[in-house]
Amino acid sequence: MSCSKVSSDLFQAMPSLISQQWQERTSGFFSSSGTKLREARQSAGAFVGEVAKDAKVNVTDVAERVGSLFKSRWAILQQPATRHAVQEHLITAAATTGTLVRKGITETKEKVSVGKIKVEEAAKKTAQKSKTLLTDIERWQKGVASSDVFGVAIEVTVQRQESTRPIPSILIKCADYLILTGLNSPSLFKAEGDKKLIQQLVSAYNQDPSASIPEGVNPVDVAALMKYYLASLPSPLTTFELYNEIKDARSSVNIMRKSLQKLSSVNYNTLEFVTALLLRVSEKSQLNKMDSHSLAMEMAPVIMWREDKRPESYREYWRRPSKSPKKSNDFETATPWDLLSDEGEGVDASSSIPLDDIAQVDFGAVEVVQCLIEHHNAIFTDADETSIELTGHGEKLSFDHSLNSASVSASSDAEAEQWKPKKFPVVVSTWPFIEAARAAWRAVDKGSSAVDAVVEGCSACEELHCDGTVGPGGSPNENGETMLDALIMDGVTMEVGAVAAMRYVKDGIKAAWLVMKYSQHTLLAGEGASAFAISMGLPGPMNLSSPESLKKWSDWKDNRCQPNFRKNVVPANGCGPYKPKDGGIDVSTESCEMGTIEYRLPPLVGPHNHDTISMAVIDKMGHIAVGTSTNGATFKIPGRVGDGPIAGSSAYADDEVGGCGATGDGDIMMRFLPCYQVVESMRQGIKPEEAAKDAVSRIARKFPDFVGAVVAIDKNGSHAGACHGWTFQYSVQDPNMDDVQVFTVLP
Numbered sequence: 001m002s003c004s005k006v007s008s009d010l011f012q013a014m015p016s017l018i019s020q021q022w023q024e025r026t027s028g029f030f031s032s033s034g035t036k037l038r039e040a041r042q043s044a045g046a047f048v049g050e051v052a053k054d055a056k057v058n059v060t061d062v063a064e065r066v067g068s069l070f071k072s073r074w075a076i077l078q079q080p081a082t083r084h085a086v087q088e089h090l091i092t093a094a095a096t097t098g099t100l101v102r103k104g105i106t107e108t109k110e111k112v113s114v115g116k117i118k119v120e121e122a123a124k125k126t127a128q129k130s131k132t133l134l135t136d137i138e139r140w141q142k143g144v145a146s147s148d149v150f151g152v153a154i155e156v157t158v159q160r161q162e163s164t165r166p167i168p169s170i171l172i173k174c175a176d177y178l179i180l181t182g183l184n185s186p187s188l189f190k191a192e193g194d195k196k197l198i199q200q201l202v203s204a205y206n207q208d209p210s211a212s213i214p215e216g217v218n219p220v221d222v223a224a225l226m227k228y229y230l231a232s233l234p235s236p237l238t239t240f241e242l243y244n245e246i247k248d249a250r251s252s253v254n255i256m257r258k259s260l261q262k263l264s265s266v267n268y269n270t271l272e273f274v275t276a277l278l279l280r281v282s283e284k285s286q287l288n289k290m291d292s293h294s295l296a297m298e299m300a301p302v303i304m305w306r307e308d309k310r311p312e313s314y315r316e317y318w319r320r321p322s323k324s325p326k327k328s329n330d331f332e333t334a335t336p337w338d339l340l341s342d343e344g345e346g347v348d349a350s351s352s353i354p355l356d357d358i359a360q361v362d363f364g365a366v367e368v369v370q371c372l373i374e375h376h377n378a379i380f381t382d383a384d385e386t387s388i389e390l391t392g393h394g395e396k397l398s399f400d401h402s403l404n405s406a407s408v409s410a411s412s413d414a415e416a417e418q419w420k421p422k423k424f425p426v427v428v429s430t431w432p433f434i435e436a437a438r439a440a441w442r443a444v445d446k447g448s449s450a451v452d453a454v455v456e457g458c459s460a461c462e463e464l465h466c467d468g469t470v471g472p473g474g475s476p477n478e479n480g481e482t483m484l485d486a487l488i489m490d491g492v493t494m495e496v497g498a499v500a501a502m503r504y505v506k507d508g509i510k511a512a513w514l515v516m517k518y519s520q521h522t523l524l525a526g527e528g529a530s531a532f533a534i535s536m537g538l539p540g541p542m543n544l545s546s547p548e549s550l551k552k553w554s555d556w557k558d559n560r561c562q563p564n565f566r567k568n569v570v571p572a573n574g575c576g577p578y579k580p581k582d583g584g585i586d587v588s589t590e591s592c593e594m595g596t597i598e599y600r601l602p603p604l605v606g607p608h609n610h611d612t613i614s615m616a617v618i619d620k621m622g623h624i625a626v627g628t629s630t631n632g633a634t635f636k637i638p639g640r641v642g643d644g645p646i647a648g649s650s651a652y653a654d655d656e657v658g659g660c661g662a663t664g665d666g667d668i669m670m671r672f673l674p675c676y677q678v679v680e681s682m683r684q685g686i687k688p689e690e691a692a693k694d695a696v697s698r699i700a701r702k703f704p705d706f707v708g709a710v711v712a713i714d715k716n717g718s719h720a721g722a723c724h725g726w727t728f729q730y731s732v733q734d735p736n737m738d739d740v741q742v743f744t745v746l747p
Contacts, residue, residue, distance in 0.1 A: 247368055278292070292374050296370035440454065469612070475549070485498075485500050498512050499529040523645055560573055613629050626675075629644070647676075650675065652676045672702075679691075707726050709724070
């Protein structure tokens with residue numbers, strides 16, 4: 001994009017910065033300057049007077065000494081014998097008197113001369129300061145006061161540097177430094193850095209805008225310096241005027257592109273430059289732990305803010321404190337007022353500097369910045385790369401900004417319109433378990449983490465005995481006993497906690513959370529899981545059966561234990577005891593043909609006898625977690641563990657990509673790890689809907705009669721479901737919804 005000249009509108013607008021307070025303080029300075037001149041003149045006059053008085057005393061003293069000398073020698077003068085000696089004494093006395101007088105006069109002249117010089121120096125110094133002040137006030141009215149970089153309008157900084165690139169050189173130098181030395185550094189743009197060092201760098205650049213980044217500086221400090229420079233701008237890169245338009249455009253790449261083109265050349269190019277660097281940082285997120293959302297959370301407050309919500313907490317990095325008892329709270333007048341401060345005032349580098357804004361996060365701005373990072377090429381350029389010149393090395397470094405994951409959908413104008421913005425928080429759950437989704441939403445909407453919200457949502461489902469297949473009191477096994485399976489996974493840390501075939505403890509999801517939090521294991525099973533959960537504080541032991549589950553089991557027994565999960569056994573239509581058909585397994589007659597696979601009748605697995613709640617939550621920070629809870633398949637063989645506690649099968653999450661939940665015939669589905677497959681497909685840029693369909697179809701090709709479903713959600717909050725063998729429904733709530741909504745997916 002070509003550079004355009006800086007509009008003169010800026011210079012017409014700058015006089016408004018000179019407030020009445022400025023005029024009063026300026027008048028006060030001139031008044032104090034006049035007083036200082038008068039005081040200097042009076043002081044010099046008094047000084048000269050004292051010098052003259054001293055000289056007069058010196059002359060009088062000399063005269064008295066001469067008179068005493070003559071008087072003491074008068075008698076001798078009357079004697080002729082001593083006349084010759086007296087004559088010599090007189091000559092000596094005269095010489096001595098002349099020397100003393102000349103010395104006194106010389107000292108007086110020297111002191112008068114010194115006094116005159118001091119008066120001249122005081123007057124000159126005051127006049128020079130007045131001249132400098134007048135010049136700076138005039139330059140400030142034009143928007144070019146002093147040589148400061150921090151706190152000065154970006155157009156002014158670019159005009160001063162006389163560069164062909166409409167980007168502040170301090171940003172280019174910082175980016176140059178980071179690209180060469182620091183993209184892998186953890187917590188870039190998040191850590192506050194070394195406060196004293198950053199203040200020193202700010203001071204250095206305000207004195208010499210052409211200064212280079214010193215060698216050996218921590219990249220975290222350089223990133224922080226960039227952040228504080230952006231925060232110091234009188235107006236954000238996105239401008240106050242376009243705040244609402246740009247925020248509303250975050251749902252469409254095309255609209256966003258058009259809105260940003262309304263920015264000035266300097267703002268547009270600088271915004272493109274900064275977000276290109278952030279994209280490069282996000283590509284190293286596995287090392288620096290800063291993905292696009294994390295970067296957006298940190299950088300949005302200094303790139304895009306409303307006029308009444310400027311990032312005040314960063315001000316102390318560039319504002320020089322004044323000793324004046326009157327301190328302005330107005331940001332625009334803070335810098336020019338420093339011109340009136342006494343010389344020698346510095347920054348107290350040891351002072352405490354708050355870095356966290358008290359104001360609530362502007363999630364709309366976060367979504368905008370994240371969109372600019374992830375869809376950088378589609379928004380800013382028509383080419384596939386953006387070049388950042390490495391000013392210190394005379395070369396250009398090209399970034400290949402390949403759009404990953406959900407960004408692929410924005411590669412063309414038609415597909416760009418289908419891109420959905422991130423709307424956090426988001427709750428997604430299998431089946432119309434509305435109260436469970438509401439419980440998770442209440443938690444995450446109040447600021448709870450994704451992990452905590454998953455625990456809340458699944459716990460609510462366990463307490464409500466959702467469809468009789470979650471929590472205690474449902475899905476009895478062949479012995480009439482209810483057992484629980486549960487899992488929780490943190491997409492940030494990739495930690496997993498799970499329990500399987502757990503007896504005597506009714507809180508499945510909480511037990512899984514305890515495993516994740518208080519052990520280095522991933523899965524505990526059976527009575528060992530129960531003992532661990534109870535030892536960690538969960539209530540138990542208790543009977544997990546209910547009158548309803550016992551009635552269901554009794555009816556099943558009366559029906560000769562049909563249907564069941566046995567195969568190739570005798571009796572085929574009874575309650576056992578069971579033995580292998582034909583007396584045992586003869587491996588020599590085993591057949592590998594698909595036609596020999598005997599699949600169970602569909603009623604064994606259905607919406608009302610095998611409903612796993614599988615929930616995914618993205619919290620306000622953009623972090624994702626997933627969890628499951630189930631009491632398993634009805635009339636399962638004692639000891640059976642389904643897909644519920646298996647990471648990658650019933651659920652899976654990765655903060656960099658998204659998450660997935662599954663439900664259905666876990667014995668079949670766990671062989672294919674469908675949720676792991678969904679997440680990995682999304683990692684490759686496949687949309688949630690296509691990723692979900694692909695995972696289900698992989699199973700259906702091998703087991704065409706299986707029954708199951710998955711729901712996928714990417715890190716942007718976009719979601720979709722896919723199913724086979726039944727009609728599937730899942731529940732969703734995000735900030736655009738007044739309540740939980742249920743989505744239906746046909747097989």
